[in-house]
Amino acid sequence: MSSTRTTPPSPPGTGRSVRRPGDRVFAGTAKGAGILILVILAGVTAFLLVEAFPALIAPAEEIPGDGGLVSYIAPLVFGTLLAAVIALLVATPLAVAIALFIGYYAPRRLAQVLGYLVDLLAAIPSIVYGFWGIFWLAPKLVPLYEWLERNLGFIPLFAGPASTTGRTMLTVGLVLAVMILPIISAISREVFLQVPSLHREAALALGATRWEMIRMAVFPYGRSGVVGGAMLGLGRALGETMAVAIVLSVSGGITFNLISSGNPSTIAANIALEFPESSGLDINTLIASGLALFVITFAVNMLARAIVNRRADFSGAN
Amino acid sequence: MTQTSTAPVASGSSAPPPRGRERAGRLARWVPWACFAGAAVLVGLLWPVLDLNIALVVLYTVVLGTLAVYALARAVEGPRRATDRLVTCLVVSAFGVAMVPLFSLVWEVVSRGIERLDVEFFSYSLVGIIGEGGGAYHAILGTLVITALTTLISVPIGLMTAIFLVEYATGRLKRAITFLVDVMTGIPSIVAGLFAYALFALFLGPGIRLGIIGAVALSVLMIPVVVRSAEEVLKLVPNELREASYALGVPKWRTIVKVVIPTAIAGLGTGVTLAIARVVGETAPLLITLGITNATNLDPFEGRMATLPVFAYYQLTQPGVPPEFATDRAWTAALVLIMLVMGLNVVARLISRFFAPKTGR
Numbered sequence: 001m002s003s004t005r006t007t008p009p010s011p012p013g014t015g016r017s018v019r020r021p022g023d024r025v026f027a028g029t030a031k032g033a034g035i036l037i038l039v040i041l042a043g044v045t046a047f048l049l050v051e052a053f054p055a056l057i058a059p060a061e062e063i064p065g066d067g068g069l070v071s072y073i074a075p076l077v078f079g080t081l082l083a084a085v086i087a088l089l090v091a092t093p094l095a096v097a098i099a100l101f102i103g104y105y106a107p108r109r110l111a112q113v114l115g116y117l118v119d120l121l122a123a124i125p126s127i128v129y130g131f132w133g134i135f136w137l138a139p140k141l142v143p144l145y146e147w148l149e150r151n152l153g154f155i156p157l158f159a160g161p162a163s164t165t166g167r168t169m170l171t172v173g174l175v176l177a178v179m180i181l182p183i184i185s186a187i188s189r190e191v192f193l194q195v196p197s198l199h200r201e202a203a204l205a206l207g208a209t210r211w212e213m214i215r216m217a218v219f220p221y222g223r224s225g226v227v228g229g230a231m232l233g234l235g236r237a238l239g240e241t242m243a244v245a246i247v248l249s250v251s252g253g254i255t256f257n258l259i260s261s262g263n264p265s266t267i268a269a270n271i272a273l274e275f276p277e278s279s280g281l282d283i284n285t286l287i288a289s290g291l292a293l294f295v296i297t298f299a300v301n302m303l304a305r306a307i308v309n310r311r312a313d314f315s316g317a318n
Numbered sequence: 319m320t321q322t323s324t325a326p327v328a329s330g331s332s333a334p335p336p337r338g339r340e341r342a343g344r345l346a347r348w349v350p351w352a353c354f355a356g357a358a359v360l361v362g363l364l365w366p367v368l369d370l371n372i373a374l375v376v377l378y379t380v381v382l383g384t385l386a387v388y389a390l391a392r393a394v395e396g397p398r399r400a401t402d403r404l405v406t407c408l409v410v411s412a413f414g415v416a417m418v419p420l421f422s423l424v425w426e427v428v429s430r431g432i433e434r435l436d437v438e439f440f441s442y443s444l445v446g447i448i449g450e451g452g453g454a455y456h457a458i459l460g461t462l463v464i465t466a467l468t469t470l471i472s473v474p475i476g477l478m479t480a481i482f483l484v485e486y487a488t489g490r491l492k493r494a495i496t497f498l499v500d501v502m503t504g505i506p507s508i509v510a511g512l513f514a515y516a517l518f519a520l521f522l523g524p525g526i527r528l529g530i531i532g533a534v535a536l537s538v539l540m541i542p543v544v545v546r547s548a549e550e551v552l553k554l555v556p557n558e559l560r561e562a563s564y565a566l567g568v569p570k571w572r573t574i575v576k577v578v579i580p581t582a583i584a585g586l587g588t589g590v591t592l593a594i595a596r597v598v599g600e601t602a603p604l605l606i607t608l609g610i611t612n613a614t615n616l617d618p619f620e621g622r623m624a625t626l627p628v629f630a631y632y633q634l635t636q637p638g639v640p641p642e643f644a645t646d647r648a649w650t651a652a653l654v655l656i657m658l659v660m661g662l663n664v665v666a667r668l669i670s671r672f673f674a675p676k677t678g679r
Contacts (some may be wrong), residue, residue: 020571022569022571022572023569025571026570026571026574026575027486027570027571030482030485031486032478033475033476033479034479034483034487034491034495035495036475036479037475037479037495037498037499037502037541037542037545038494038495038498040538040541041501041502043513043517044505044509044510044513047517048513048516050520051512051515051519051520093412094416097408097409097413098409098412098413098416101409101410101412101413102413105406106413117417117420120420120663121416121419121420123659123660124423124599124659125598125601125627125652125656125659126599126602127599127601127627127630128423128599128655128656129423130631131426131427131630131634131649131652132422132423132427135426135430136422136423136426137419140373178416178419185416209398209399209401209402210402210405211401211402211405211406212398212402232504235504236504239504239505239506239507239508239509240506241506241508241601242601242602242605242631246631246635268506268602271602271606272508272606275605275606276609279524279525280524283524286512287512287515287516290508290509290512293506293508293509294505294509297505297509298501300504301500301501301503301504302501304504305500305501309497
């Protein structure tokens with residue numbers, strides 16, 4: 001605006017340039033947007049707290065299930081953690097292997113395309129995963145569950161009776177594993193790419209095989225990145241809603257039995273299933289459970305980011 | 319399988335005998351392939367006898383082939399190279415395993431959804447539809463309205479935040495915002511929906527369902543994605559351009575608007591498109607903030623609205639009697655949703671290819 005000012009530029013050493021009104025407005029808007037982010041996050045917490053408050057102070061018998069808020073939320077928290085942990089256990093080794101494949105095993109020209117294929121898994125909406133899980137995956141897993149019950153039934157995890165529909169906690173864990181696979185493998189790939197090529201070449205020059213090179217040079221360097229990526233995946237798995245809501249056959253209660261048709265629900269899926277038909281205090285109860293989910297995922301994500309960022313600082317120093 | 323790293327050929331001084339021994343100590347390139355072919359033949363022969371299904375056939379082939387390669391390599395090349403080959407087999411199989419869901423999912427959705435992918439699906443709503451026919455006209459338009467509104471809210475906030483982070487912010491505020499944006503990326507979508515509901519319910523009373531609530535919920539999910547991508551792109555703008563502009567006496571804000579943003583416009587477009595692709599398939603927050611309706615409602619400030627993902631969800635879970643018509647509609651909705659998301663991904667790639675700043679001269 002006032003760029004045609006005739007005043008000479010401030011002499012060197014004063015250190016402050018001219019503040020124009022346009023600059024002030026623009027900088028203020030930008031800063032406002034940045035602060036708005038903080039406000040939104042604070043707002044999420046505050047509004048959830050306000051709406052959850054009636055459930056927090058309500059007498060136990062008015063909460064659905066008549067057992068009070070804690071006994072309403074506890075099985076849900078258990079189900080959420082169980083599904084997410086299964087997903088994490090399945091997805092992490094697979095994702096690391098995929099990252100290795102794309103980074104070190106696949107032919108150079110194909111690697112980018114193959115990486116894009118894995119990323120496509122992240123682009124598919126979660127509800128479509130639900131459709132796929134209930135119509136394709138679940139029926140195909142029924143024979144496996146029957147086999148598990150027959151042969152490994154002595155382990156409490158596979159005690160059965162095996163579900164005839166396949167809509168079990170294990171199925172949900174597998175669907176979630178597929179959904180978090182791309183994020184873990186993307187972050188692993190990123191840190192594997194940062195491994196200094198001198199480290200790798202040094203290992204190979206000493207006569208290491210490719211696997212030995214990966215074990216000696218790539219893993220030590222990329223470990224915290226993989227851990228951070230896995231935790232981000234965990235955060236996603238904890239909050240995943242629609243796939244679980246569609247696939248899981250719910251009966252409530254805490255059980256480690258992964259292949260029967262009686263499963264605890266997860267917080268997110270329970271909200272999605274109950275919310276549209278709820279009113280009054282039920283809504284407040286659901287929001288209170290949502291608050292619990294928010295706190296859990298927030299903690300997991302913060303930890304994950306802290307780990308990943310520490311990694312970044314370290315690699316920057318190299 | 320890919321061959322392991324070839325041992326470097328010894329330089330001129332090496333005599334033939336060690337080289338010959340080296341050759342003898344390695345499996346030929348074709349051996350691993352032959353192992354897997356042999357395993358496939360063996361399992362193929364056993365197929366009728368053991369009554370296998372296709373998944374088990376592939377599983378047995380891979381396991382047998384891997385074991386054969388490992389055993390052979392161990393006998394001929396020694397344990398170190400054998401382990402290397404084993405890991406190679408595992409890593410490649412892992413990638414194969416990851417492709418199973420992708421291809422089966424796409425196949426399933428396309429083959430089931432193609433049936434109702436007709437003109438009626440795109441031109442009729444569900445008003446007065448019981449059983450056959452009907453479409454998702456209302457849901458598709460609803461999704462477009464909500465997504466447009468979300469973009470309208472998120473892009474200015476996200477872009478300005480990114481500008482603040484890259485051009486202005488320093489010190490603790492910058493670190494705090496960067497960190498919280500990262501954490502915000504991980505907010506579960508259902509919590510975003512609950513937040514938007516709680517926000518509006520406080521002022522407009524409980525049980526409220528409006529299009530704008532859904533847009534606010536989606537914005538909470540979209541803003542961090544926009545910030546992250548815009549930030550990355552703005553950082554790539556060379557500092558020389560800014561300095562050249564300042565040297566000409568251009569104010570900072572005009573430098574940003576006229577120099578920095580135009581330089582980064584391709585990346586910004588790509589980032590925004592990908593962010594839209596991320597929220598367009600979100601179901602959970604819309605399920606609890608918009609509800610569902612059978613009629614066309616395009617006013618986000620008045621009453622319930624249908625959107626494509628929620629439409630698909632309800633058609634699948636509450637199909638009515640007989641269920642097959644609604645189930646067909648649900649699959650077609652899923653197919654349209656996937657096409658929408660994939661289309662947006664392709665558009666994002668095209669933007670970054672065609673609008674990238676011309677480099678060189």
